[in-house]
Amino acid sequence: MPPRRKLNEFERGRAVAWFQDGVPKREVARRLHVSISVIVRLIQRFTATGRVQERRRPGRPKKTTPREDRLIERLALQTRTASSSIIQRQLRVATNTNISQQTIRNRLHGFNLRSRHPAVRPRLTPAHRAARRAFCRRHVRWTRQQWSQVLFSDESRFTLNHNDDRLRVWRSQGEPYIDTTDQEKVAFGGGSVMVWGAFSLHHRTPLFHVQGNLTGLRYRDEILRPLAVPTLQQMGPQAVHQDDNARPHRARVVNDFLQQPGVNRMEWSACSPDLNPIENLWDELDRKVRSNHPPPRCCSLSGRRFHRGSSPPWSTL
Template sequence: MPPRRKLNEFERGRAVAWFQDGVPKPRREVARRLHVSISVIVRLIQRFTATGRVQERRRPGRLKKTTPREDRLIERLALQTRTASSSIIRRQLRVPTNTNISQQTIRNRLHGFNLRSRRPAVRPRLTPAHRAARRAFCRRHVRWTRQQWSQVLVSDESRFTLNHNDDRLRVWRRQGERYIDVTVQEKVAFGGGSVMVWGAFSLHHRTPLFHVQGNLTGLRYRDEILRPLAVPTLQQMGPQAVYQDDNARPHRARVVNDFLQQSGVNRMEWPACSPDLNPIENLWMSWIAR
Protein backbone atom coordinates (compact mmCIF):
# COMPACT_ATOMS: atom_id res chain seq x y z
CA MET A 1 0.00 0.00 0.00
CA PRO A 2 1.49 3.42 -0.95
CA PRO A 3 2.19 5.85 1.91
CA ARG A 4 -0.66 8.23 2.72
CA ARG A 5 -0.12 11.70 1.35
CA LYS A 6 -0.01 14.48 3.94
CA LEU A 7 -1.61 17.87 3.44
CA ASN A 8 0.58 20.90 3.89
CA GLU A 9 -0.68 23.90 5.84
CA PHE A 10 -1.93 25.73 2.76
CA GLU A 11 -3.92 22.69 1.60
CA ARG A 12 -5.42 22.24 5.07
CA GLY A 13 -6.55 25.88 4.99
CA ARG A 14 -8.12 25.39 1.55
CA ALA A 15 -9.95 22.29 2.75
CA VAL A 16 -11.48 24.17 5.68
CA ALA A 17 -12.39 27.12 3.44
CA TRP A 18 -14.15 24.84 0.97
CA PHE A 19 -16.00 23.13 3.80
CA GLN A 20 -17.10 26.48 5.34
CA ASP A 21 -18.03 28.10 2.03
CA GLY A 22 -21.46 29.66 1.55
CA VAL A 23 -22.51 26.39 -0.06
CA PRO A 24 -20.35 23.87 1.87
CA LYS A 25 -18.82 21.17 -0.25
CA PRO A 26 -19.18 17.55 0.90
CA ARG A 27 -16.15 16.09 2.62
CA ARG A 28 -15.85 13.48 -0.11
CA GLU A 29 -15.67 16.23 -2.75
CA VAL A 30 -12.97 18.09 -0.76
CA ALA A 31 -10.98 14.84 -0.44
CA ARG A 32 -11.26 14.23 -4.18
CA ARG A 33 -10.00 17.72 -5.01
CA LEU A 34 -6.96 17.34 -2.74
CA HIS A 35 -6.26 13.71 -3.78
CA VAL A 36 -6.44 12.31 -0.25
CA SER A 37 -8.71 9.83 1.49
CA ILE A 38 -11.93 11.09 3.08
CA SER A 39 -10.64 10.08 6.54
CA VAL A 40 -7.92 12.76 6.26
CA ILE A 41 -10.57 15.44 5.68
CA VAL A 42 -12.82 14.10 8.45
CA ARG A 43 -10.01 14.31 11.02
CA LEU A 44 -9.02 17.78 9.77
CA ILE A 45 -12.57 19.14 10.16
CA GLN A 46 -12.89 17.56 13.59
CA ARG A 47 -9.61 19.16 14.71
CA PHE A 48 -10.62 22.56 13.32
CA THR A 49 -14.05 22.36 14.98
CA ALA A 50 -12.50 21.49 18.36
CA THR A 51 -9.46 23.82 18.34
CA GLY A 52 -10.08 26.40 15.60
CA ARG A 53 -6.65 25.53 14.14
CA VAL A 54 -5.52 23.60 11.07
CA GLN A 55 -1.95 23.01 12.23
CA GLU A 56 -1.09 19.46 13.20
CA ARG A 57 -0.76 18.73 16.90
CA ARG A 58 2.73 18.57 18.33
CA ARG A 59 3.77 14.93 18.41
CA PRO A 60 6.14 13.48 20.97
CA GLY A 61 9.52 12.40 19.76
CA ARG A 62 12.72 13.81 18.39
CA LEU A 63 12.62 17.34 16.95
CA LYS A 64 13.35 17.86 13.27
CA LYS A 65 16.97 18.72 12.48
CA THR A 66 15.96 20.99 9.61
CA THR A 67 14.03 24.22 9.54
CA PRO A 68 11.17 24.91 7.10
CA ARG A 69 13.56 27.09 5.10
CA GLU A 70 16.06 24.23 4.82
CA ASP A 71 13.26 21.86 3.83
CA ARG A 72 12.26 24.18 0.99
CA LEU A 73 15.91 24.42 -0.08
CA ILE A 74 16.12 20.61 -0.23
CA GLU A 75 13.02 20.54 -2.42
CA ARG A 76 14.42 23.28 -4.68
CA LEU A 77 17.77 21.49 -5.10
CA ALA A 78 16.00 18.27 -6.12
CA LEU A 79 13.77 20.10 -8.61
CA GLN A 80 16.68 22.03 -10.12
CA THR A 81 18.67 18.85 -10.78
CA ARG A 82 16.27 15.94 -11.01
CA THR A 83 19.07 13.37 -11.28
CA ALA A 84 20.86 14.52 -8.11
CA SER A 85 21.21 11.77 -5.51
CA SER A 86 20.51 12.32 -1.82
CA SER A 87 24.27 12.42 -1.13
CA ILE A 88 24.76 15.21 -3.71
CA ILE A 89 21.83 17.21 -2.26
CA ARG A 90 23.32 16.71 1.20
CA ARG A 91 26.66 18.23 0.11
CA GLN A 92 24.91 21.11 -1.69
CA LEU A 93 22.84 21.85 1.40
CA ARG A 94 25.87 21.96 3.67
CA VAL A 95 27.48 24.89 1.81
CA PRO A 96 24.85 27.64 2.36
CA THR A 97 23.34 26.38 5.63
CA ASN A 98 26.19 24.49 7.35
CA THR A 99 23.60 21.78 8.14
CA ASN A 100 24.92 18.26 8.66
CA ILE A 101 22.11 15.75 8.16
CA SER A 102 21.98 12.19 6.86
CA GLN A 103 20.99 11.06 3.38
CA GLN A 104 17.94 9.35 4.86
CA THR A 105 16.82 12.71 6.27
CA ILE A 106 17.14 14.19 2.78
CA ARG A 107 14.96 11.41 1.39
CA ASN A 108 12.43 11.85 4.20
CA ARG A 109 12.10 15.57 3.48
CA LEU A 110 11.63 14.91 -0.25
CA HIS A 111 9.02 12.26 0.51
CA GLY A 112 7.24 14.91 2.55
CA PHE A 113 7.07 17.04 -0.60
CA ASN A 114 5.68 14.01 -2.49
CA LEU A 115 8.92 13.56 -4.45
CA ARG A 116 9.93 9.92 -5.00
CA SER A 117 13.01 8.49 -6.63
CA ARG A 118 11.93 6.73 -9.83
CA ARG A 119 13.59 5.43 -12.97
CA PRO A 120 13.26 8.00 -15.77
CA ALA A 121 11.06 7.31 -18.76
CA VAL A 122 13.02 6.78 -21.97
CA ARG A 123 12.31 8.33 -25.36
CA PRO A 124 14.23 8.81 -28.64
CA ARG A 125 16.41 11.88 -28.95
CA LEU A 126 14.69 14.14 -31.49
CA THR A 127 16.18 17.18 -33.21
CA PRO A 128 13.98 20.06 -34.44
CA ALA A 129 14.17 18.54 -37.94
CA HIS A 130 12.92 15.21 -36.59
CA ARG A 131 10.00 16.90 -34.84
CA ALA A 132 9.06 18.85 -37.98
CA ALA A 133 9.11 15.67 -40.10
CA ARG A 134 6.91 13.85 -37.58
CA ARG A 135 4.38 16.69 -37.56
CA ALA A 136 4.31 16.74 -41.37
CA PHE A 137 3.77 12.97 -41.48
CA CYS A 138 0.88 13.17 -39.00
CA ARG A 139 -0.77 16.01 -40.90
CA ARG A 140 -0.57 14.08 -44.19
CA HIS A 141 -2.24 11.03 -42.67
CA VAL A 142 -4.54 12.50 -40.03
CA ARG A 143 -7.61 12.05 -42.26
CA TRP A 144 -6.79 8.56 -43.49
CA THR A 145 -9.66 6.14 -43.10
CA ARG A 146 -9.58 2.64 -41.67
CA GLN A 147 -9.76 1.30 -45.23
CA GLN A 148 -6.65 3.26 -46.24
CA TRP A 149 -4.67 2.10 -43.20
CA SER A 150 -5.74 -1.50 -43.85
CA GLN A 151 -3.73 -1.33 -47.10
CA VAL A 152 -0.45 -0.55 -45.28
CA LEU A 153 2.00 -3.38 -44.59
CA VAL A 154 4.11 -2.18 -41.66
CA SER A 155 7.49 -3.81 -41.05
CA ASP A 156 10.40 -3.62 -38.68
CA GLU A 157 13.34 -5.50 -37.24
CA SER A 158 13.76 -6.01 -33.52
CA ARG A 159 16.64 -7.35 -31.47
CA PHE A 160 15.83 -9.49 -28.44
CA THR A 161 18.46 -9.81 -25.74
CA LEU A 162 18.69 -12.11 -22.76
CA ASN A 163 20.82 -9.63 -20.83
CA HIS A 164 20.68 -5.85 -21.02
CA ASN A 165 22.31 -2.92 -19.32
CA ASP A 166 20.22 -2.03 -16.28
CA ASP A 167 20.34 1.78 -16.15
CA ARG A 168 20.30 2.75 -12.49
CA LEU A 169 19.80 6.49 -12.97
CA ARG A 170 16.89 7.73 -10.88
CA VAL A 171 15.07 11.07 -10.77
CA TRP A 172 12.96 12.94 -8.23
CA ARG A 173 9.42 13.51 -9.46
CA ARG A 174 5.86 13.98 -8.27
CA GLN A 175 2.82 12.03 -9.34
CA GLY A 176 1.91 12.98 -12.92
CA GLU A 177 5.46 14.15 -13.81
CA ARG A 178 6.64 10.94 -15.52
CA TYR A 179 6.86 12.47 -19.00
CA ILE A 180 7.97 16.05 -18.36
CA ASP A 181 11.36 16.89 -19.90
CA VAL A 182 13.36 17.16 -16.67
CA THR A 183 12.38 13.63 -15.55
CA VAL A 184 12.91 11.79 -18.86
CA GLN A 185 16.18 10.11 -19.85
CA GLU A 186 17.01 10.30 -23.55
CA LYS A 187 19.03 7.63 -25.30
CA VAL A 188 19.94 6.48 -28.79
CA ALA A 189 19.42 3.04 -30.30
CA PHE A 190 21.40 0.35 -28.50
CA GLY A 191 23.90 -2.04 -30.04
CA GLY A 192 24.66 -5.70 -29.46
CA GLY A 193 22.23 -8.42 -28.63
CA SER A 194 21.40 -12.05 -29.20
CA VAL A 195 18.62 -12.52 -31.77
CA MET A 196 17.31 -10.16 -34.46
CA VAL A 197 14.06 -10.87 -36.28
CA TRP A 198 12.11 -9.15 -39.05
CA GLY A 199 8.34 -9.18 -39.45
CA ALA A 200 5.51 -7.32 -41.15
CA PHE A 201 1.74 -7.25 -40.87
CA SER A 202 -1.35 -5.37 -42.04
CA LEU A 203 -4.94 -5.45 -40.89
CA HIS A 204 -5.63 -8.72 -42.72
CA HIS A 205 -2.20 -10.10 -43.68
CA ARG A 206 1.11 -10.98 -42.10
CA THR A 207 4.47 -12.35 -43.18
CA PRO A 208 6.44 -15.16 -41.56
CA LEU A 209 8.89 -14.10 -38.86
CA PHE A 210 12.38 -14.03 -40.39
CA HIS A 211 15.51 -14.63 -38.31
CA VAL A 212 18.20 -12.16 -39.40
CA GLN A 213 21.58 -13.82 -38.98
CA GLY A 214 24.62 -11.55 -39.03
CA ASN A 215 24.63 -8.04 -40.42
CA LEU A 216 21.70 -6.98 -42.59
CA THR A 217 22.85 -5.37 -45.84
CA GLY A 218 20.88 -3.91 -48.72
CA LEU A 219 21.44 -7.01 -50.85
CA ARG A 220 20.35 -9.35 -48.06
CA TYR A 221 17.32 -7.18 -47.33
CA ARG A 222 16.30 -7.41 -50.98
CA ASP A 223 17.05 -11.11 -51.55
CA GLU A 224 16.11 -12.64 -48.17
CA ILE A 225 13.24 -10.41 -47.01
CA LEU A 226 11.66 -8.29 -49.72
CA ARG A 227 11.64 -10.73 -52.64
CA PRO A 228 10.46 -13.89 -50.80
CA LEU A 229 8.37 -12.35 -47.99
CA ALA A 230 7.27 -8.72 -48.34
CA VAL A 231 6.48 -8.45 -52.06
CA PRO A 232 4.33 -11.63 -52.23
CA THR A 233 2.31 -10.37 -49.25
CA LEU A 234 1.85 -6.97 -50.91
CA GLN A 235 0.64 -8.68 -54.08
CA GLN A 236 -1.96 -10.57 -52.04
CA MET A 237 -3.16 -7.27 -50.55
CA GLY A 238 -3.90 -5.80 -53.99
CA PRO A 239 -2.78 -2.87 -56.15
CA GLN A 240 -3.51 -0.27 -53.44
CA ALA A 241 -1.10 -1.86 -50.96
CA VAL A 242 1.55 0.37 -49.38
CA TYR A 243 4.81 -0.87 -47.87
CA GLN A 244 6.23 0.81 -44.78
CA ASP A 245 9.76 0.43 -43.51
CA ASP A 246 12.03 2.79 -41.60
CA ASN A 247 15.10 4.71 -42.75
CA ALA A 248 17.74 2.18 -41.72
CA ARG A 249 20.67 2.22 -44.15
CA PRO A 250 19.95 -1.25 -45.65
CA HIS A 251 16.33 -0.26 -46.28
CA ARG A 252 17.33 2.83 -48.28
CA ALA A 253 20.12 1.25 -50.32
CA ARG A 254 20.01 1.88 -54.06
CA VAL A 255 19.52 -1.81 -54.89
CA VAL A 256 16.49 -1.86 -52.58
CA ASN A 257 14.98 1.31 -54.07
CA ASP A 258 15.47 0.01 -57.61
CA PHE A 259 13.96 -3.37 -56.78
CA LEU A 260 10.85 -1.90 -55.15
CA GLN A 261 10.36 0.51 -58.06
CA GLN A 262 10.69 -2.32 -60.61
CA SER A 263 8.25 -4.42 -58.58
CA GLY A 264 5.68 -1.61 -58.60
CA VAL A 265 5.59 -1.35 -54.80
CA ASN A 266 4.07 1.80 -53.29
CA ARG A 267 6.36 2.88 -50.48
CA MET A 268 5.37 5.11 -47.57
CA GLU A 269 7.60 8.05 -46.70
CA TRP A 270 8.74 7.57 -43.11
CA PRO A 271 10.10 10.26 -40.75
CA ALA A 272 13.42 9.47 -39.07
CA CYS A 273 13.57 8.44 -35.39
CA SER A 274 9.87 7.58 -35.24
CA PRO A 275 9.55 4.06 -33.79
CA ASP A 276 6.52 5.07 -31.74
CA LEU A 277 4.56 5.84 -34.94
CA ASN A 278 4.89 2.24 -36.10
CA PRO A 279 2.15 -0.07 -34.72
CA ILE A 280 4.47 -3.08 -34.98
CA GLU A 281 6.36 -1.70 -31.97
CA ASN A 282 3.37 -2.73 -29.82
CA LEU A 283 3.78 -6.27 -31.14
CA TRP A 284 7.48 -6.37 -30.19
CA MET A 285 6.67 -5.06 -26.72
CA SER A 286 3.98 -7.70 -26.19
CA TRP A 287 6.54 -10.41 -27.04
CA ILE A 288 9.11 -8.91 -24.69
CA ALA A 289 6.55 -8.87 -21.87
CA ARG A 290 5.91 -12.62 -22.19
Protein backbone atom coordinates in the same frame (compact mmCIF):
# COMPACT_ATOMS: atom_id res chain seq x y z
CA MET B 1 -5.65 34.64 4.33
CA PRO B 2 -2.78 36.16 6.36
CA PRO B 3 0.55 34.45 5.81
CA ARG B 4 1.29 31.65 8.22
CA ARG B 5 4.04 32.32 10.72
CA LYS B 6 5.02 31.27 14.21
CA LEU B 7 4.37 33.64 17.15
CA ASN B 8 7.16 34.24 19.63
CA GLU B 9 6.55 34.28 23.37
CA PHE B 10 6.15 38.09 23.55
CA GLU B 11 3.52 38.07 20.79
CA ARG B 12 1.63 35.24 22.46
CA GLY B 13 1.49 37.19 25.73
CA ARG B 14 0.38 40.30 23.88
CA ALA B 15 -2.39 38.39 22.14
CA VAL B 16 -3.73 37.08 25.47
CA ALA B 17 -3.61 40.59 26.99
CA TRP B 18 -5.58 42.03 24.05
CA PHE B 19 -8.16 39.27 24.33
CA GLN B 20 -8.55 39.90 28.08
CA ASP B 21 -9.06 43.60 27.32
CA GLY B 22 -12.04 42.67 25.12
CA VAL B 23 -10.43 42.73 21.68
CA PRO B 24 -12.15 40.12 19.42
CA LYS B 25 -10.06 37.12 18.37
CA ARG B 26 -10.33 37.99 14.68
CA GLU B 27 -8.97 41.48 15.37
CA VAL B 28 -6.10 40.01 17.42
CA ALA B 29 -5.26 37.73 14.49
CA ARG B 30 -5.33 40.68 12.10
CA ARG B 31 -2.99 42.72 14.28
CA LEU B 32 -0.46 39.89 14.52
CA HIS B 33 -0.84 38.83 10.84
CA VAL B 34 -1.73 35.22 11.65
CA SER B 35 -4.71 32.96 11.05
CA ILE B 36 -7.58 33.19 13.53
CA SER B 37 -7.14 29.47 14.25
CA VAL B 38 -3.70 30.30 15.77
CA ILE B 39 -5.32 32.73 18.21
CA VAL B 40 -8.14 30.30 19.04
CA ARG B 41 -5.68 27.55 19.96
CA LEU B 42 -3.57 30.02 21.95
CA ILE B 43 -6.57 31.18 24.02
CA GLN B 44 -7.65 27.56 24.59
CA ARG B 45 -4.18 26.62 25.81
CA PHE B 46 -3.99 29.67 28.09
CA THR B 47 -7.45 28.93 29.55
CA ALA B 48 -6.52 25.29 30.27
CA THR B 49 -2.95 25.75 31.58
CA GLY B 50 -2.58 29.46 32.40
CA ARG B 51 0.56 29.54 30.24
CA VAL B 52 1.33 30.88 26.80
CA GLN B 53 4.39 28.72 26.18
CA GLU B 54 3.96 25.92 23.69
CA ARG B 55 3.55 22.42 25.05
CA ARG B 56 6.59 20.22 24.85
CA ARG B 57 6.21 18.04 21.83
CA PRO B 58 7.08 14.32 21.97
CA GLY B 59 9.89 12.93 19.87
CA ARG B 60 13.07 14.43 18.59
CA PRO B 61 12.65 17.98 17.22
CA LYS B 62 13.22 18.53 13.52
CA LYS B 63 16.68 19.68 12.52
CA THR B 64 15.33 21.83 9.68
CA THR B 65 12.86 24.67 9.56
CA PRO B 66 9.93 24.85 7.12
CA ARG B 67 11.92 27.36 5.07
CA GLU B 68 14.85 24.95 4.80
CA ASP B 69 12.47 22.13 3.85
CA ARG B 70 11.12 24.22 0.97
CA LEU B 71 14.69 25.02 -0.07
CA ILE B 72 15.50 21.30 -0.20
CA GLU B 73 12.47 20.73 -2.41
CA ARG B 74 13.42 23.63 -4.69
CA LEU B 75 17.01 22.39 -5.06
CA ALA B 76 15.77 18.94 -6.08
CA LEU B 77 13.29 20.36 -8.60
CA GLN B 78 15.85 22.73 -10.11
CA THR B 79 18.32 19.89 -10.76
CA ARG B 80 16.40 16.64 -11.05
CA THR B 81 19.58 14.55 -11.25
CA ALA B 82 21.11 16.01 -8.07
CA SER B 83 21.95 13.35 -5.48
CA SER B 84 21.23 13.73 -1.78
CA SER B 85 24.92 14.47 -1.14
CA ILE B 86 24.87 17.36 -3.65
CA ILE B 87 21.70 18.80 -2.08
CA GLN B 88 23.32 18.38 1.33
CA ARG B 89 26.31 20.52 0.28
CA GLN B 90 24.12 23.15 -1.39
CA LEU B 91 21.98 23.45 1.76
CA ARG B 92 25.08 23.78 3.93
CA VAL B 93 26.38 26.62 1.75
CA ALA B 94 23.02 28.42 1.64
CA THR B 95 21.89 28.12 5.28
CA ASN B 96 24.91 26.75 7.20
CA THR B 97 22.69 23.80 8.20
CA ASN B 98 24.41 20.44 8.42
CA ILE B 99 22.06 17.47 8.16
CA SER B 100 22.49 13.88 7.01
CA GLN B 101 21.73 12.60 3.52
CA GLN B 102 18.96 10.42 4.96
CA THR B 103 17.29 13.54 6.36
CA ILE B 104 17.47 15.07 2.89
CA ARG B 105 15.74 12.01 1.46
CA ASN B 106 13.12 12.07 4.24
CA ARG B 107 12.26 15.69 3.50
CA LEU B 108 11.94 14.95 -0.23
CA HIS B 109 9.72 11.96 0.55
CA GLY B 110 7.51 14.34 2.50
CA PHE B 111 7.07 16.35 -0.71
CA ASN B 112 6.24 13.13 -2.62
CA LEU B 113 9.58 13.15 -4.44
CA ARG B 114 11.36 9.80 -4.75
CA SER B 115 14.40 8.62 -6.64
CA ARG B 116 13.41 6.73 -9.78
CA HIS B 117 15.13 5.49 -12.91
CA PRO B 118 14.61 8.09 -15.66
CA ALA B 119 12.47 7.20 -18.63
CA VAL B 120 14.64 6.51 -21.67
CA ARG B 121 13.88 8.19 -24.97
CA PRO B 122 15.90 9.04 -28.07
CA ARG B 123 17.65 12.36 -28.39
CA LEU B 124 15.50 14.56 -30.62
CA THR B 125 16.77 17.49 -32.64
CA PRO B 126 14.45 20.24 -33.93
CA ALA B 127 14.48 18.48 -37.31
CA HIS B 128 13.33 15.23 -35.70
CA ARG B 129 10.49 16.98 -33.91
CA ALA B 130 9.39 18.73 -37.10
CA ALA B 131 9.41 15.41 -38.98
CA ARG B 132 7.29 13.81 -36.26
CA ARG B 133 4.71 16.58 -36.42
CA ALA B 134 4.62 16.40 -40.21
CA PHE B 135 4.05 12.62 -40.11
CA CYS B 136 1.19 13.02 -37.62
CA ARG B 137 -0.47 15.76 -39.65
CA ARG B 138 -0.30 13.67 -42.83
CA HIS B 139 -1.92 10.64 -41.22
CA VAL B 140 -4.13 12.02 -38.47
CA ARG B 141 -7.25 11.80 -40.65
CA TRP B 142 -6.50 8.48 -42.28
CA THR B 143 -9.45 6.11 -42.31
CA ARG B 144 -9.51 2.41 -41.47
CA GLN B 145 -9.60 1.67 -45.20
CA GLN B 146 -6.41 3.65 -45.79
CA TRP B 147 -4.55 1.96 -42.92
CA SER B 148 -5.68 -1.44 -44.18
CA GLN B 149 -3.56 -0.83 -47.29
CA VAL B 150 -0.33 -0.56 -45.27
CA LEU B 151 1.97 -3.59 -45.08
CA PHE B 152 3.82 -3.26 -41.75
CA SER B 153 7.17 -5.08 -41.64
CA ASP B 154 10.06 -5.50 -39.25
CA GLU B 155 12.68 -7.90 -37.93
CA SER B 156 12.79 -9.30 -34.42
CA ARG B 157 15.37 -11.28 -32.48
CA PHE B 158 14.33 -14.08 -30.12
CA THR B 159 16.74 -15.30 -27.43
CA LEU B 160 16.72 -18.31 -25.16
CA ASN B 161 17.38 -16.21 -22.06
CA HIS B 162 16.21 -12.74 -21.09
CA ASN B 163 18.83 -10.39 -19.64
CA ASP B 164 16.58 -7.40 -18.96
CA ASP B 165 16.91 -7.60 -15.12
CA ARG B 166 13.14 -7.60 -14.64
CA LEU B 167 12.98 -11.00 -12.91
CA ARG B 168 12.01 -10.87 -9.23
CA VAL B 169 12.22 -13.56 -6.54
CA TRP B 170 10.89 -14.00 -3.01
CA ARG B 171 13.71 -14.39 -0.47
CA SER B 172 14.56 -13.65 3.12
CA GLN B 173 17.43 -11.53 4.40
CA GLY B 174 20.73 -13.33 3.99
CA GLU B 175 19.61 -15.46 1.01
CA PRO B 176 21.01 -13.61 -2.00
CA TYR B 177 23.12 -16.47 -3.37
CA ILE B 178 21.17 -19.65 -2.75
CA ASP B 179 20.33 -21.68 -5.86
CA THR B 180 16.61 -20.98 -5.75
CA THR B 181 16.92 -17.16 -5.58
CA ASP B 182 19.76 -16.33 -7.97
CA GLN B 183 19.61 -15.98 -11.75
CA GLU B 184 22.13 -17.41 -14.16
CA LYS B 185 23.05 -15.23 -17.11
CA VAL B 186 24.51 -16.31 -20.42
CA ALA B 187 26.41 -13.90 -22.63
CA PHE B 188 24.35 -12.56 -25.56
CA GLY B 189 21.24 -14.41 -24.40
CA GLY B 190 22.73 -17.88 -24.87
CA GLY B 191 21.80 -18.07 -28.54
CA SER B 192 19.29 -16.22 -30.67
CA VAL B 193 17.42 -16.27 -33.94
CA MET B 194 16.29 -13.33 -36.08
CA VAL B 195 13.17 -13.44 -38.19
CA TRP B 196 11.45 -11.02 -40.56
CA GLY B 197 7.75 -10.74 -41.21
CA ALA B 198 5.07 -8.37 -42.49
CA PHE B 199 1.31 -8.12 -42.26
CA SER B 200 -1.62 -5.88 -43.10
CA LEU B 201 -5.27 -6.01 -42.13
CA HIS B 202 -6.03 -8.82 -44.61
CA HIS B 203 -2.62 -10.16 -45.70
CA ARG B 204 0.56 -11.52 -44.20
CA THR B 205 3.88 -12.75 -45.52
CA PRO B 206 5.66 -15.95 -44.52
CA LEU B 207 8.04 -15.73 -41.60
CA PHE B 208 11.60 -15.50 -42.90
CA HIS B 209 14.62 -16.69 -40.93
CA VAL B 210 17.43 -14.15 -41.26
CA GLN B 211 20.73 -16.03 -41.08
CA GLY B 212 23.80 -13.95 -40.37
CA ASN B 213 23.98 -10.20 -40.85
CA LEU B 214 21.23 -8.52 -42.83
CA THR B 215 22.62 -6.29 -45.57
CA GLY B 216 20.93 -4.14 -48.15
CA LEU B 217 21.55 -6.71 -50.91
CA ARG B 218 20.15 -9.57 -48.82
CA TYR B 219 17.18 -7.44 -47.79
CA ARG B 220 16.40 -6.78 -51.45
CA ASP B 221 17.07 -10.25 -52.85
CA GLU B 222 15.87 -12.49 -50.00
CA ILE B 223 13.02 -10.49 -48.48
CA LEU B 224 11.64 -7.70 -50.67
CA ARG B 225 11.72 -9.38 -54.07
CA PRO B 226 10.33 -12.85 -53.11
CA LEU B 227 8.13 -11.91 -50.13
CA ALA B 228 7.17 -8.23 -49.70
CA VAL B 229 6.60 -7.18 -53.32
CA PRO B 230 4.31 -10.15 -54.22
CA THR B 231 2.23 -9.45 -51.11
CA LEU B 232 1.96 -5.77 -52.07
CA GLN B 233 0.80 -6.77 -55.56
CA GLN B 234 -1.89 -8.97 -54.02
CA MET B 235 -3.08 -6.02 -51.89
CA GLY B 236 -3.67 -3.84 -54.94
CA PRO B 237 -2.33 -0.61 -56.45
CA GLN B 238 -3.00 1.42 -53.28
CA ALA B 239 -0.82 -0.80 -51.08
CA VAL B 240 1.94 0.91 -49.06
CA HIS B 241 5.06 -0.76 -47.73
CA GLN B 242 6.25 0.33 -44.28
CA ASP B 243 9.68 -0.37 -42.81
CA ASP B 244 11.85 1.53 -40.36
CA ASN B 245 15.10 3.41 -40.92
CA ALA B 246 17.51 0.54 -40.23
CA ARG B 247 20.59 0.79 -42.44
CA PRO B 248 19.76 -2.26 -44.60
CA HIS B 249 16.27 -0.84 -45.21
CA ARG B 250 17.63 2.49 -46.44
CA ALA B 251 20.54 1.20 -48.51
CA ARG B 252 20.86 2.66 -52.00
CA VAL B 253 20.20 -0.69 -53.69
CA VAL B 254 16.97 -0.99 -51.70
CA ASN B 255 15.85 2.54 -52.52
CA ASP B 256 16.53 2.00 -56.22
CA PHE B 257 14.65 -1.31 -56.18
CA LEU B 258 11.57 0.20 -54.50
CA GLN B 259 11.39 2.91 -57.16
CA GLN B 260 9.82 0.42 -59.55
CA PRO B 261 6.23 1.13 -60.61
CA GLY B 262 3.50 -0.22 -58.38
CA VAL B 263 5.47 -0.09 -55.11
CA ASN B 264 4.59 2.70 -52.69
CA ARG B 265 6.76 3.27 -49.61
CA MET B 266 5.69 5.04 -46.44
CA GLU B 267 8.01 7.76 -45.19
CA TRP B 268 9.26 6.97 -41.70
CA SER B 269 10.84 9.85 -39.79
CA ALA B 270 14.15 9.30 -38.01
CA CYS B 271 14.06 8.66 -34.24
CA SER B 272 10.30 8.28 -34.44
CA PRO B 273 8.29 6.54 -31.71
CA ASP B 274 8.03 2.88 -32.66
CA LEU B 275 4.29 2.72 -33.29
CA ASN B 276 4.57 -0.16 -35.73
CA PRO B 277 1.78 -2.58 -34.68
CA ILE B 278 3.98 -5.55 -35.60
CA GLU B 279 5.86 -4.91 -32.34
CA ASN B 280 2.76 -6.13 -30.48
CA LEU B 281 2.75 -9.26 -32.62
CA TRP B 282 6.43 -9.96 -31.82
CA ASP B 283 5.65 -9.68 -28.13
CA GLU B 284 2.72 -12.08 -28.41
CA LEU B 285 4.80 -14.52 -30.47
CA ASP B 286 7.55 -14.42 -27.84
CA ARG B 287 4.99 -15.20 -25.11
CA LYS B 288 3.61 -18.11 -27.16
CA VAL B 289 7.07 -19.59 -27.65
CA ARG B 290 8.00 -19.27 -23.98
CA SER B 291 4.73 -20.82 -22.85
CA ASN B 292 5.69 -24.15 -24.48
CA HIS B 293 6.36 -27.06 -22.14
CA PRO B 294 9.15 -27.96 -22.10
CA PRO B 295 10.57 -24.53 -23.01
CA PRO B 296 12.71 -24.24 -26.16
CA ARG B 297 16.38 -25.14 -25.75
CA CYS B 298 17.60 -24.45 -29.28
CA CYS B 299 17.36 -21.38 -31.53
CA SER B 300 18.02 -23.12 -34.83
CA LEU B 301 15.34 -23.17 -37.51
CA SER B 302 17.28 -25.86 -39.38
CA GLY B 303 18.41 -23.24 -41.88
CA ARG B 304 15.13 -23.37 -43.78
CA ARG B 305 12.81 -20.62 -44.95
CA PHE B 306 9.05 -20.77 -44.57
CA HIS B 307 7.79 -20.59 -48.13
CA ARG B 308 4.48 -19.11 -49.17
CA GLY B 309 2.98 -22.54 -49.62
CA SER B 310 3.66 -23.56 -46.02
CA SER B 311 1.94 -22.51 -42.83
CA PRO B 312 4.09 -19.93 -41.00
CA PRO B 313 4.63 -20.36 -37.24
CA TRP B 314 2.65 -17.18 -36.57
CA SER B 315 -0.41 -18.28 -38.51
CA THR B 316 -2.22 -19.16 -35.27
CA LEU B 317 -1.81 -15.69 -33.74
